[in-house]
Amino acid sequence: MAERETLLSILDLARWAPSGDNTQPWRFEIVSDDHIAIHGFDTRDWCLYDFDGRPSHMAHGALLETLRIAATVFGLDARWTIRPGCPDTAPIYDVRLREEPGLVPDPLLPQIKTRVVQRRPMSTTPLTDAQRARLTAAPGPDFQVQFFESAAERLAVAKLLWGNAHVRLTCPEAYAVHKEIIEWGARFSKDRIPEQAVGVDPVTARLMRWVMQSWGRVEFFNRYLFGTIAPRIQLDFLPALACAAHVLLRPLKSPRLLDDHVAAGVALQRLWLTVTSLGLHLQPEMTPVIFRWYARSGRSVSRRAGINEAVVQLAGQFEEIAEVDDTVPFAFFCRIGGGAAPTGRSLRKELIDLMVGVS
Numbered sequence: 315m316a317e318r319e320t321l322l323s324i325l326d327l328a329r330w331a332p333s334g335d336n337t338q339p340w341r342f343e344i345v346s347d348d349h350i351a352i353h354g355f356d357t358r359d360w361c362l363y364d365f366d367g368r369p370s371h372m373a374h375g376a377l378l379e380t381l382r383i384a385a386t387v388f389g390l391d392a393r394w395t396i397r398p399g400c401p402d403t404a405p406i407y408d409v410r411l412r413e414e415p416g417l418v419p420d421p422l423l424p425q426i427k428t429r430v431v432q433r434r435p436m437s438t439t440p441l442t443d444a445q446r447a448r449l450t451a452a453p454g455p456d457f458q459v460q461f462f463e464s465a466a467e468r469l470a471v472a473k474l475l476w477g478n479a480h481v482r483l484t485c486p487e488a489y490a491v492h493k494e495i496i497e498w499g500a501r502f503s504k505d506r507i508p509e510q511a512v513g514v515d516p517v518t519a520r521l522m523r524w525v526m527q528s529w530g531r532v533e534f535f536n537r538y539l540f541g542t543i544a545p546r547i548q549l550d551f552l553p554a555l556a557c558a559a560h561v562l563l564r565p566l567k568s569p570r571l572l573d574d575h576v577a578a579g580v581a582l583q584r585l586w587l588t589v590t591s592l593g594l595h596l597q598p599e600m601t602p603v604i605f606r607w608y609a610r611s612g613r614s615v616s617r618r619a620g621i622n623e624a625v626v627q628l629a630g631q632f633e634e635i636a637e638v639d640d641t642v643p644f645a646f647f648c649r650i651g652g653g654a655a656p657t658g659r660s661l662r663k664e665l666i667d668l669m670v671g672v673s
């Protein structure tokens with residue numbers, strides 16, 4: 315039905331979907347001219363943040379929604395199903411494409427490639443009612459969108475992120491991840507986060523690069539030289555104040571299965587593309603959500619004394635800010651605001667390197 319070139323063009327756009335730490339946990343297979351198989355994977359075996367693979371499953375959802383939007387360029391309706399019998403660690407999504415007469419390109423299409431993370435301070439210009447309404451509708455009816463906009467709310471979130479970042483920076487299990495995911499000295503990176511998109515000034519970046527060469531250095535620096543302070547001010551506290559709003563995406567029903575986390579990924583991508591279409595920027599703030607998943611399922615973040623207790627306390631602090639109890643599910647947390655676009659960004663692996671079954 316569709317030419318192979320058409321399917322490749324769709325995948326070439328779809329690969330711009332976001333994934334945690336730019337891991338791109340997907341590979342593409344063109345099975346036939348109306349069937350693409352997405353081979354998903356996750357990074358839970360080495361990445362502390364990939365709790366039960368959920369952030370990767372959310373990335374799969376973001377990819378599938380991006381693919382759906384991209385297919386509309388060619389008048390194709392793309393629908394996906396999760397192939398039964400695959401383990402959650404390696405889900406396969408079967409995407410079927412069908413010509414749909416009269417199908418117009420999706421309005422979010424222009425944002426696929428311009429959507430980007432902004433980790434630096436944003437403008438504090440408040441959202442308008444019209445913007446808030448668009449953002450509330452963007453993820454669809456299965457999700458509630460909660461905004462934290464006042465100075466007092468942003469300060470409360472800043473304190474929450476400050477606490478979460480302390481855990482992140484003093485936890486050996488998280489260090490092992492941070493060491494892998496930054497491409498130092500780079501403005502762009504195809505498979506990681508380039509230094510210039512991290513959100514610190516060049517002097518702090520040089521210091522971080524040196525310190526992060528060994529856990530011994532990190533511990534020494536943290537203990538005697540207040541090593542967590544500079545990165546936490548630049549990466550967490552100030553950006554949390556410098557934005558228009560923090561936004562919490564809450565699923566209306568408790569997520570239980572892979573499908574639910576994939577659906578959260580569809581929702582987050584719709585939210586992010588809509589933010590971009592409004593001329594605003596977004597930064598995910600997933601650490602408090604992920605640490606709360608650990609806390610509320612009684613799982614350990616770290617073998618290091620005191621960390622698990624801190625994580626439980628932070629989960630309670632997050633629930634107080636959101637004014638909910640410990641049973642209410644959270645899917646995605648981020649901050650949004652206006653201002654200049656970032657100068658550095660993550661790129662993507664080449665399409666050919668993401669393809670399987672190509673001879």
Ligand SMILES: Cc1cc2nc3c(=O)[nH]c(=O)nc-3n(C[C@H](O)[C@H](O)[C@H](O)COP(=O)(O)O)c2cc1C
Binds near residue numbers: 370
């Ligand atoms: C599920 C998910 C969780 C993420 N969590 C964070 C986060 O906590 N902090 C952050 O700065 N970026 C986070 N990101 C953004 C990714 O690092 C980013 O999308 C990726 O590096 C690609 O960069 P780009 O979005 O600029 O293209 C997250 C993305 C996804 C999809």
